[in-house]
Amino acid sequence: MKPEQSLIFELxxxxxxxxxxxVCDVPxxxxxxxxxxxxxxxxxxxxxxxxxxxxxxxHYTALSRRNFGVDNGFYPLGSCTxxxxxxxxxxxxxxxxxxxxxxxxxxxxIQGALELMYTLQKDLAALTGMDAVSLQPAAxxxxxxxxxxxxxxxxxxxxxxxTKVIVPDSSHGTNPASAAAAGLETVTIPSxxxxxxxxxxxxxxxxxxxxxxxxxxxxxLGLFETQIVEIAEIVHEAGGLLYYDGANxxxxxxxxxxxxxxxxxxxxxxxxxxxxPHGGGGPGAxxxxxxxxxxxxxxxxTVVQNEDNSFSLNYGGPESIGRxxxxxxxxxxxxxxxxxxxxxxxxxLREVSENAVLNxxxxxxxxxxxxxxxYPGVCKHEFVMSGRNLKQYGVRTLDVAKRLLDFGYHxxxxxxxxxxxxxxxxxxTETESKETLDGFIETMIRIVKExxxxxxxxxxxxxxxxxxxxxxxxxxxxxxxxxxxx
Amino acid sequence: xxxxxxxMTEQDRQxxxxxxxxxxxxxxxxDIPQSVRYQGTMPMSEALDEYALLRHMKELADKxxxxxxxxxFLGAGIYDHHIPVVINHVISRSEFYTAxxxxxxxxxxxxLQAIFEFQSYICELTGMKVANASMYDGATAFAEAAxxxxxxxxxxxxxxxxxxxxxxxxxxxxxxxAWGLEVVEIDYKDGVTDQAKLAEAIDGxxxxxxxxxxxxxxxxxxxxxxxxxxHSVKGLLVVSANPLALGVLETPGKLGADIVVGDAQxxxxxxxxxxxxxxxFAVAEPLMRRMPGRIVGQTVDRNGKRGFVLTLQxxxxxxxxxxxxxxxxxxxxxLALCASVYLSVMGKEGMRxxxxxxxxxxxxxxxxxxxxxxxxxxxxxxxxxxxxLKLPEGxxxxxxxxxxxxxxxxxxxxxxRDYPELAGHMLVAxxxxxxxxxxxxxxxxxxxxx
Numbered sequence: 001m002k003p004e005q006s007l008i009f010e011l012x013x014x015x016x017x018x019x020x021x022x023v024c025d026v027p028x029x030x031x032x033x034x035x036x037x038x039x040x041x042x043x044x045x046x047x048x049x050x051x052x053x054x055x056x057x058x059h060y061t062a063l064s065r066r067n068f069g070v071d072n073g074f075y076p077l078g079s080c081t082x083x084x085x086x087x088x089x090x091x092x093x094x095x096x097x098x099x100x101x102x103x104x105x106x107x108x109x110i111q112g113a114l115e116l117m118y119t120l121q122k123d124l125a126a127l128t129g130m131d132a133v134s135l136q137p138a139a140x141x142x143x144x145x146x147x148x149x150x151x152x153x154x155x156x157x158x159x160x161x162x163t164k165v166i167v168p169d170s171s172h173g174t175n176p177a178s179a180a181a182a183g184l185e186t187v188t189i190p191s192x193x194x195x196x197x198x199x200x201x202x203x204x205x206x207x208x209x210x211x212x213x214x215x216x217x218x219x220x221l222g223l224f225e226t227q228i229v230e231i232a233e234i235v236h237e238a239g240g241l242l243y244y245d246g247a248n249x250x251x252x253x254x255x256x257x258x259x260x261x262x263x264x265x266x267x268x269x270x271x272x273x274x275x276x277p278h279g280g281g282g283p284g285a286x287x288x289x290x291x292x293x294x295x296x297x298x299x300x301x302t303v304v305q306n307e308d309n310s311f312s313l314n315y316g317g318p319e320s321i322g323r324x325x326x327x328x329x330x331x332x333x334x335x336x337x338x339x340x341x342x343x344x345x346x347x348x349l350r351e352v353s354e355n356a357v358l359n360x361x362x363x364x365x366x367x368x369x370x371x372x373x374x375y376p377g378v379c380k381h382e383f384v385m386s387g388r389n390l391k392q393y394g395v396r397t398l399d400v401a402k403r404l405l406d407f408g409y410h411x412x413x414x415x416x417x418x419x420x421x422x423x424x425x426x427x428x429t430e431t432e433s434k435e436t437l438d439g440f441i442e443t444m445i446r447i448v449k450e451x452x453x454x455x456x457x458x459x460x461x462x463x464x465x466x467x468x469x470x471x472x473x474x475x476x477x478x479x480x481x482x483x484x485x486x
Numbered sequence: 487x488x489x490x491x492x493x494m495t496e497q498d499r500q501x502x503x504x505x506x507x508x509x510x511x512x513x514x515x516x517d518i519p520q521s522v523r524y525q526g527t528m529p530m531s532e533a534l535d536e537y538a539l540l541r542h543m544k545e546l547a548d549k550x551x552x553x554x555x556x557x558x559f560l561g562a563g564i565y566d567h568h569i570p571v572v573i574n575h576v577i578s579r580s581e582f583y584t585a586x587x588x589x590x591x592x593x594x595x596x597x598l599q600a601i602f603e604f605q606s607y608i609c610e611l612t613g614m615k616v617a618n619a620s621m622y623d624g625a626t627a628f629a630e631a632a633x634x635x636x637x638x639x640x641x642x643x644x645x646x647x648x649x650x651x652x653x654x655x656x657x658x659x660x661x662x663x664a665w666g667l668e669v670v671e672i673d674y675k676d677g678v679t680d681q682a683k684l685a686e687a688i689d690g691x692x693x694x695x696x697x698x699x700x701x702x703x704x705x706x707x708x709x710x711x712x713x714x715x716x717h718s719v720k721g722l723l724v725v726s727a728n729p730l731a732l733g734v735l736e737t738p739g740k741l742g743a744d745i746v747v748g749d750a751q752x753x754x755x756x757x758x759x760x761x762x763x764x765x766x767f768a769v770a771e772p773l774m775r776r777m778p779g780r781i782v783g784q785t786v787d788r789n790g791k792r793g794f795v796l797t798l799q800x801x802x803x804x805x806x807x808x809x810x811x812x813x814x815x816x817x818x819x820x821l822a823l824c825a826s827v828y829l830s831v832m833g834k835e836g837m838r839x840x841x842x843x844x845x846x847x848x849x850x851x852x853x854x855x856x857x858x859x860x861x862x863x864x865x866x867x868x869x870x871x872x873x874x875l876k877l878p879e880g881x882x883x884x885x886x887x888x889x890x891x892x893x894x895x896x897x898x899x900x901x902x903r904d905y906p907e908l909a910g911h912m913l914v915a916x917x918x919x920x921x922x923x924x925x926x927x928x929x930x931x932x933x934x935x936x
Contacts, residue, residue: 004792005595008603008830019836022568024843025922026850032734032842035849036868040706043740046733047610050833053572060576060600060827067596069584077586084491085584088536093758094574096554097547102564103760104899105551106884109891112549113759123530138622138761139816141803149664177803177813181633183664186808224517254528255515261522271816277580279820280597281587281619281780283762299660322663323656326563326625326749327760339543345533348489355494357514362502378514405592416804433493434502465592468788475785475797479774481616482606483784 002466005066007483008059012049018056066466067280068410074436076363078382078413078425079172079220081250081272086343089275089336098335103327107312113331114311118303120338121287127349128246128266129259130289135329136299140247142324143267143286144178144214149321150265150290150297151212151241152182157297157319162211162240168197170221170417172245175214184211191419195221195375202234210240217261218248218380220417220425222360232262241265241294249273250429251357251381254350264291274337285333299324355430356381359437363428366441370448374420382427384420395451395458397422402469403450403461407443490536551891553757557924559851561872561915562702562899563624563651564760565752567730567840568919570831573754573824583820587780591795597819598794601782604822607829611732612746613739614768619780620822621765621814624749625654628696628726629661630767630778630812631745635694635722636667637811638776643668643691645716647679649701650726652904658696667693677705677865677874685715692719694745698726699738703901703913704848704872705865706735713742729753729766729825731870733837734845744770754828755821764821775801778812843918844871851916851925858933864911872915874901874908878936881910889935895928 033041051059069075075082093099101110121133137143148165155162165179166187176186189205192198197215206213213235218224225231235242244258244266250273258266270276271284278284290298296319304314313328344352357380364373364383371385387397401411401424413425428437450457462468488495494502499511508514515523534542558566577583581596588594588601601619608617621627628651632644644662646655648671655671662669672684679697688695695716699707709725716723724745725738730752738746751763769777775798783797803810832840848871856863860878875898877883883900890897902909916925 005599007599007606008826009606012833017833017835018572018831019570019833019839021836021839021843022918022921024846026847026925028846032845035845036706036735036870039710040708040735040868042732042734042736045834046837048607048829048832048834048837050835051830053831056572056827056830057575059830061579063596063600064576064579064581065596066594066599067581067585067588068590068593069581071580071584075586077589080586082586085580086491088539090578090583092540092543092547094756095543095547096552097550098543099756099758100553100566101550101759102553102558102560102566102757102896104560104562104564105896106888106891108888109551109556109896110549110759112546115549116546119531126528126530129524138626138818139814141813141815142622142626145813149660152664173802173804173807173810174813174815176808177806177810180808180810181661181664181813183666226517226519229519229521252518254524256518256522257524257528260524269816277583277820278586278816279583279818280585280594280600280823281819282816283622283764283818283821284816285762300656322660323625323653324660325657325761326623326651326653326763330622330762331759332756332762335543339539342531342534342539342542343491343536344489346528346530348533349528349530351489351492354511354514355492358494358499358502358506358511361506361514365506378517401590402592405590410586410593411590431491431493434498462592466595467592467791467793470591470787470793470795471785472795472797475783475795476800479616479781479797480784481602481774481781481797482609483602484606484609 005062009049009483011051011055011059014050016050016052018051018053073408074432074440075410076412076426076428077410078427079247081427081429083275083429084431085275085277086340089339092339093332093335111311114303116338117334118305118311120334121303123341124268124287125289127253128289129257130266131292132295132298133287133289134298134302135287135334136324137286137288138325138330139284140267140269140286141174141178143288144174145181146299146324147243147265147267147288148178148182148184150294152184153297153321154294155211162209164209165211166205166213170219170419171214171216172247175245195223196225196227197231199227199230202231206234206238206240210238212241212243214243214245216245216248218251221375221384222379222382223375224380228261247272248381251353253353254346255353264294270333270337275340276333276336283330283333285330297321352430359428359430359432363426363437363441367444370445382425384423384425386420387422387424390451393451393455395455397424399458399461400447403447403458405462406464409440556894556896558896559898559914559916559928560896562913564757565915565917566919567752567917569754570828572831573827576827577820577823582823588796595793598782600823600826602784602794604826605782607826608766608768611729612768613737614746615771616774617766617768618777619782620817620819621767621779622818623763623765624726624747625657627747627765627767628654629658631724631747632658632694632696633661633665634776635724638773639693639721641691641693643670644694644696645670645672645687645692646696647672649674649679649703650696650698651702654726677703677867678707681711688715688719690719692721694722694724696724700728700731700870703874704869705867706870709738709741731841734841750825753825755824762818762821764818764825776811779814779817840918847918847920848873848916851914854925854929855914858929871917872913875912875914877910877912881936883912886935893931895931
């Protein structure tokens with residue numbers, strides 16, 4: 001067993017340092033407390049580790065080796081679109097003219113940045129079939145909240161009090177949480193036997209208090225809502241708007257667009273569909289597209305092109321919902337997404353989605369003999385299957401996930417959606433080869449055999465990782481949330 | 487031409503279609519009604535080859551003045567600090583940047599430990615007991631702090647100083663509207679929150695007082711004097727802080743803050759036109775289970791070995807849905823890593839030294855620029871690395887800044903944008919990067935632009 005990984009604080013030795021600062025070339029005769037009253041200064045020094053530069057590099061390199069990213073291997077985490085993160089995007093985002101620029105520089109000195117944002121707004125509007133796009137939101141959930149705030153403002157501008165947001169039971173947890181944060185109430189409706197929105201339940205749920213229906217399409221089950229046109233009609237007839245959760249957009253680029261399906265607002269997760277890296281949990285970007293009726297409510301600011309072809313920030317009119325984030329969104333992520341779009345172009349993006357969908361269907365068909373597929377037929381970019389056939393051997397879906405770690409795979413999303421028992425949600429993405437998919441499929445088949453013949457191997461997995469299963473109950477009951485080394 | 491990110495060959499495609507039992511790709515999309523199918527080519531930017539894309543991006547980049555081409559005296563929330571070289575090497579390790587949120591702890595110990603160390607660093611800097619894994623930015627962290635305070639106190643009135651960053655106040659206004667909270671703004675006096683007006687505004691309905699220190703004008707607020715005003719009515723004190731300043735300034739925790747938020751951009755994060763940066767969020771222990779966002783905790787594995795997991799998840803959207811403490815999911819983990827590496831590099835001595843450098847250089851600059859004909863420091867309150875310079879009567883700061891850009895400088899923020907009474911006032915930031923000669927030359931060039 002490998003020894004425990006030290007905390008950076010545990011490496012500290014008084015007198016070591018890793019920093020090199022510019023010299024002090026201004027007068028320094030005066031004591032600091034003659035410039036700032038002593039009462040405002042720290043009474044005790046800040047207790048940070050004292051380490052050398054080599055210590056820093058070795059420490060973080062050691063941590064990185066205890067982490068698994070897309071570059072390490074297959075990462076079929078459903079609804080997260082763990083596709084390859086192109087390296088050119090990383091390089092261009094680091095160009096000094098894009099990385100070392102200040103949001104408050106005179107507009108004439110950031111024309112290249114504004115041009116990039118303006119073009120990206122237009123490209124994303126074309127991709128989603130929307131009339132305008134705001135690049136402000138920092139993540140998908142932030143985009144949801146922004147979109148719902150616009151929907152709320154729209155209804156209020158018409159003198160209507162609409163407070164209910166309808167979501168299917170298979171929706172992402174962020175949907176109801178975003179509704180609550182926008183001061184709206186959630187109404188959850190059941191899916192039908194085919195995993196689709198139950199039209200009768202929807203009809204019963206809509207009314208004069210309906211603000212919006214939030215829908216992920218394809219859904220978290222990987223299924224396209226075949227009745228989307230009827231759904232849109234029902235909601236619109238009741239006076240509500242349709243919100244498109246773009247988490248699963250990787251399935252539909254160039255094939256169908258939320259705007260054409262009848263959605264009024266859409267967010268895209270650039271850190272999913274547009275290949276920007278997830279960064280171990282962020283930063284993402286969640287631009288929001290809207291139909292023309294919602295343009296007055298867009299958050300501030302957006303980028304506009306002037307008559308002389310220069311670009312400016314536009315702070316919008318009185319109906320804008322206001323500001324949702326400091327400055328202009330996660331610009332560094334927007335740069336990467338723009339480079340991605342320019343790498344593929346519109347036809348290339350369509351090929352991306354086609355390949356993502358074929359990969360998912362191929363895996364579903366090959367795994368179907370070994371797992372229960374609750375919704376057979378065609379799936380889109382991802383599919384769900386149930387591991388409940390393994391329960392008879394005492395093996396749970398969580399055990400299968402942990403066993404996959406021993407074979408060098410990141411497991412699928414598990415136990416979501418909540419509507420499928422012992423659920424596994426698999427999203428291969430388009431950047432994986434057939435050999436990679438076959439390797440994973442063979443491994444899954446092997447794990448099924450193990451579950452039948454030697455279940456303890458699966459139940460006690462993982463066996464090869466740095467660390468075995470962790471006591472999450474203890475972590476929550478007696479929280480140790482910092483090292484208190486200071 | 488085969489696309490370089492798409493490994494599927496024509497033969498693969500045929501074999502896979504056969505396995506699925508379809509004759510054409512079209513069959514995979516039969517579930518999408520024809521009426522909503524997109525026909526033709528979307529009107530988007532065209533594809534470029536790798537070399538053409540590099541050139542195109544370089545062209546866009548070269549249209550922007552940047553910190554390499556211009557000496558920056560611009561701050562107002564985003565600062566041009568020296569970024570230690572090792573940071574980019576660490577965050578360029580793709581095990582970090584190509585990973586998702588650490589849902590599988592056995593293969594995510596690196597990220598989880600990095601977050602745990604980040605939380606520890608934030609606690610040490612702020613003097614607070616508990617910190618989360620990060621927020622989108624300082625402004626959204628500020629708004630979330632207000633919402634938390636309202637929830638914890640079951641009160642709806644928030645008192646915010648006008649010396650808080652205008653954009654943080656704007657984000658708060660958006661959030662407060664959604665939650666039905668009342669926001670009362672308190673004016674400033676000599677560059678800091680007017681304590682008499684603050685005392686007058688606080689009452690038994692006040693959920694929290696929210697201040698920033700160093701504030702938007704760079705001035706250091708007297709937190710020790712504000713604290714008893716709000717705690718006497720059992721409201722909460724929320725402080726937005728510059729984490730770089732906390733290497734030398736007294737911690738808000740020690741001065742009685744209940745929630746401390748801010749933006750970690752000064753800690754080794756590129757300016758990037760203002761994003762992505764990294765919000766931080768720290769609270770006193772009683773508020774722990776009300777915190778938004780991811781939190782990492784220490785625990786043990788089956789062999790008793792120390793390890794780290796995402797914890798207290800009963801607060802979060804994927805468990806609690808509409809009852810979650812926040813809707814935040816993705817945060818800014820990679821930038822939190824930047825901040826952690828920065829703090830590891832700087833250490834105890836470096837954080838003190840960089841803080842003192844900022845104080846000395848900005849004070850030198852304040853003296854120098856204050857000597858310009860018709861100009862003077864606007865306030866006398868103590869400041870960290872940023873101060874307000876009153877320019878001669880009738881000066882137009884935005885026009886001056888346009889002239890300065892042509893001379894190779896990014897001038898200070900035009901305060902007239904947000905404070906009509908401060909038209910003709912420039913908010914000047916001076917970090918450790920500015921040399922004496924740059925400051926002297928800036929003074930000369932600025933004088934020429936007046």
